[in-house]
Amino acid sequence: MFKNRIDAGQQLARILGDHDTEADVVLAIPRGGLPIGRVVANSLQIPLDIVSAxxxxxxxxxxxxxxxxxxxxxxxxxxxxxxxxxxxxxxxxxxxxxxxxxxxxxxxxxRGERPPLEYSGKTVLIVDDGVATGATTIACIRQIKNAGAERVILAIPVAPPETIEKLQSEADEVICVESPPHFGAVGQFYESFEQVSDERAKACLDGTEDQGR
The missing domain is CATH 3.30.1310.20 (PRTase-like)
Structure with missing residues (x-):
């Protein structure tokens, strides 16, 4: 379904473009969400930060x-x-x-010494490389809502239908590239799903990631 996280990010960015999605900031869930978050943030030309649970x-x-x-x-x-x-x-x-x-x-x-971005009154796009059960995703969504975001959109490449239904009650909108009924783990839908190193995660956040990889 996806060659790697860069390909997944590109497919997700195209769908967001087709939806005319407007957001103020992208928040990636580390580490796997950061390569995808960087592609999406670059496509929408908005800042990238992280949210963790x-x-x-x-x-x-x-x-x-x-x-x-x-x-x-x-x-x-x-x-x-x-x-x-x-x-x-x-x-x-x-x-x-x-x-x-x-x-x-x-x-x-x-993040290092950088202060977090401001979420109050903003439309925030939360991105990951996929969602299985949705437990940590829900905690992330609730954190950003508690921080005063006006609207929280979850954008992911893949998740099972029952998880999407659960997440729709938490986020204002859920955008998913593919929702296969037979779902074992996120990695089964990627040709390459290697672990994202700390170095690569930081490079994605800093904007120095090689998007051709």
Whole structure:
């Protein structure tokens, strides 16, 4: 479906152009969202920044998301799953603080000394390389809404239909290139889905990424 993240970003940028999407800033979810965010930001000729969240995993199954927390402490919790697993407040509060700090460390690592962009009253475009369950994406959307954004648009190359439906109740608009019904993982829809290094992530944010790669 996509050759790599640059190709996915180009396809996403074309759809955004066809929709006459107007935004004030692009926020990429690191690290995989940064190459795509750079392509989209360049296409729309608007600034690129980052927004980060971390999954809160179940005690015996860290890959199972019982919630997510953004770098500013904004939390989304899957209350039904938490009740089913009988998770206590002590576990949740400990994980919320641990993962919030990890998300904040990631923002500081990539952004450096630069101050965050202003979101109040703005139309913000959140971009990632794809979404599976949507847990961290929801936390990111809520963080930017809490920061006063007038409108939040989620733009992604690929996600399953049920996740898109869930995200439509969080974002003001969801734009997705492809929504295949049979969905295992985001990487299966890319010919090349190598891990984005810290160096490349920073280069995308700084605007020094080689867009031909």
């Amino acid at each position: 971390r999954k809160i995993g179940a005690p015996q199954n860290p890959e199972l998301a019982v919630g997510a927390v953004a770098s500013d402490g904004t939390v989304w919790l899957n209350e039904s799953l938490i009740g089913e697993l009988k998770l206590g407040d002590t576990y949740l509060q400990d994980q919320i603080e641990r993962q919030r700090q990890a998300a904040l460390d990631k923002v500081k690592r990539y």
